[in-house]
């Protein structure tokens with residue numbers, strides 16, 4: 001059914017529906033599908049769901065010139081400790097990715113897999129079962145539901161050595177090369193939401209005193225080494241990166257850390273320096289402070305004391321902004337006034353495969369069901385209806 005208590009506003013007169021060139025891609029609109037894990041990959045093997053994933057991405061890229069960033073996608077087995085999320089390291093995985101890319105390309109749209117490594121947020125049961133490392137920057141006890149689970153399984157955090165950090169850098173660049181060679185239009189480095197790179201960026205979790213910690217520059221090093229290695233592997237025109245400066249998911253500081261804007265200003269400044277040398281990433285993708293934790297419900301845990309505006313005075317390229325926007329069209333209208341801003345909508349794009357058309361015309365939106373975000377099933381993945389299909393069966 002449609003969301004009742006929400007009055008859609010047509011955004012067709014905004015820049016959101018003005019074409020924009022993003023690196024080698026020609027977008028016909030600026031509504032982006034950002035990453036959200038869907039837990040439909042098969043285990044063992046972390047293979048994308050061959051039956052449903054091509055359909056899922058085909059449905060959401062139907063409007064030619066759309067930009068899709070995929071569900072988080074693991075770079076290696078050590079990075080991959082959620083059984084039903086997909087990876088890019090094996091031939092079996094690549095074979096299904098090629099099917100996905102073909103469907104999106106047939107729609108004349110573009111797809112950017114998000115490259116992911118779990119670090120501190122790996123699943124304790126799987127870590128124990130597979131005898132994998134529970135990787136972290138400094139082994140700081142971070143409590144929460146994760147903390148208890150790790151203790152229950154007798155897991156202690158492994159403080160990454162410099163060699164292991166280099167290994168991860170290598171895995172990011174190898175994964176990027178593989179997935180670009182398989183036909184992706186670009187890749188997004190996941191440096192957000194408390195996963196591998198994020199705890200290195202955050203003083204709450206990174207207490208290292210060697211070159212990977214102890215200062216804003218040193219906390220940025222791992223992320224920037226990944227950026228440089230991926231750019232060296234696939235070229236700067238195919239690389240984006242996602243940050244959640246104000247995020248608290250995974251027991252990150254969020255806005256309570258006075259240094260957090262300085263920290264991200266430094267990283268983004270380093271990206272801008274590379275751009276000025278003709279070797280910069282294509283875009284930076286920022287989670288809005290309004291959404292501090294993707295698992296909280298609308299309006300819960302909002303952080304409204306700061307904005308991502310700081311990034312605009314540092315980074316001069318494309319900025320993608322994501323965070324509870326579809327239900328705030330007045331905010332989308334405001335943010336889209338900026339010439340280089342793309343807006344990402346994940347929950348409503350999941351339940352509205354034709355979301356760009358609906359936002360353009362101010363059409364009612366299908367409700368989404370959180371229960372099926374992360375659950376193995378076609379329901380909640382490929383069964384949501386396009387507007388005309390919904391009307392035909394009597395949605396109101």
Ligand SMILES: COC(=O)/C=C(\C#N)c1ccc(F)cc1
Pocket residue numbers: 035036037071072073116190192193249294374
């Ligand atoms: C893929 O990028 C993410 O940030 C994923 C998650 C977050 N936050 C995520 C989604 C579903 C889960 F079950 C665990 C983590």
